[in-house]
Amino acid sequence: MTKRLLAILGLVVVAGCAERRPPSPLAQIAKEPLQAGIGLGELKLLQTTLRAFTSKFGEAQSVVSADQDGAKIDFIQAGLAFVFSGDPGCLQGLSQYMSAATEQRDINGFLLQNPTCETMLLEKIAAYIPPVGEPLYEGETVEGIGLNAARELAERAYKATQDAVTALETGTPLPEQSLQSPNEIHQPGIRIYLGKDASGREVVRRLEVIPR
Numbered sequence: 001m002t003k004r005l006l007a008i009l010g011l012v013v014v015a016g017c018a019e020r021r022p023p024s025p026l027a028q029i030a031k032e033p034l035q036a037g038i039g040l041g042e043l044k045l046l047q048t049t050l051r052a053f054t055s056k057f058g059e060a061q062s063v064v065s066a067d068q069d070g071a072k073i074d075f076i077q078a079g080l081a082f083v084f085s086g087d088p089g090c091l092q093g094l095s096q097y098m099s100a101a102t103e104q105r106d107i108n109g110f111l112l113q114n115p116t117c118e119t120m121l122l123e124k125i126a127a128y129i130p131p132v133g134e135p136l137y138e139g140e141t142v143e144g145i146g147l148n149a150a151r152e153l154a155e156r157a158y159k160a161t162q163d164a165v166t167a168l169e170t171g172t173p174l175p176e177q178s179l180q181s182p183n184e185i186h187q188p189g190i191r192i193y194l195g196k197d198a199s200g201r202e203v204v205r206r207l208e209v210i211p212r
Contacts, residue, residue: 024136025057026078031139037189037212040125040139043082045211050084051118054108064107066094070123073107079128079135079147086120093117128193128206141190141207151194151202158185158192188212 032041039045043053050071063074070083071094094117097110111118127137129147140146143157185192193206 024078025060026075026080026136030136033139034127034141034207034209036187036209039209043122043125045123045209046121048122049118050120051111053082053122054111058108064098066091071120076130077133079130080137081126082122083124084120085123086117090114090117090120124208124210126206126208145192145204147204147207148197149204154185154192154204158187
């Protein structure tokens with residue numbers, strides 16, 4: 001009886017290992033700091049090309065779209081999105097390529113047909129809490145603010161940053177000012193979006209870094 005039970009447990013363990021998903025290619029940047037105006041780890045704003053990005057992360061499941069603002073590669077399950085800017089012709093072509101497909105297509109197929117679009121540059125990185133599950137991103141901004149950080153911590157961190165910048169630029173700190181929006185904090189090179197979690201706490205729901 002004992003041997004039979006051990007054999008069954010062994011099969012359960014093996015089956016569990018077999019079903020385990022391989023780590024996402026994005027895991028290598030999941031703990032890197034989001035730096036305002038700079039990027040995320042090795043991914044640098046206005047330096048990383050679309051080809052360099054897709055050659056490294058193109059196998060991860062994503063939703064690709066394009067409009068006049070850029071080409072967006074959104075890893076919805078992970079809660080990470082990347083926007084690339086470039087030739088309007090490339091953006092229009094990518095939009096048509098993705099929307100006209102009768103079978104599932106990815107951005108790598110588009111780049112094979114349109115190699116001149118490989119040089120589009122990374123313009124925005126967003127880490128956010130996905131609709132289902134937990135975000136892959138576990139890092140923080142330079143000021144120590146990550147996803148699910150409490151509103152008061154984010155406001156305190158970036159109010160102190162703004163005061164320091166103002167003091168440096170003018171020599172006299174300005175009186176306390178309200179945020180641009182009740183649920184947004186805007187600083188040079190970074191945007192922070194606030195909202196309520198499942199328990200009703202007000203927390204950071206989305207972080208974006210953009211060129212300064």
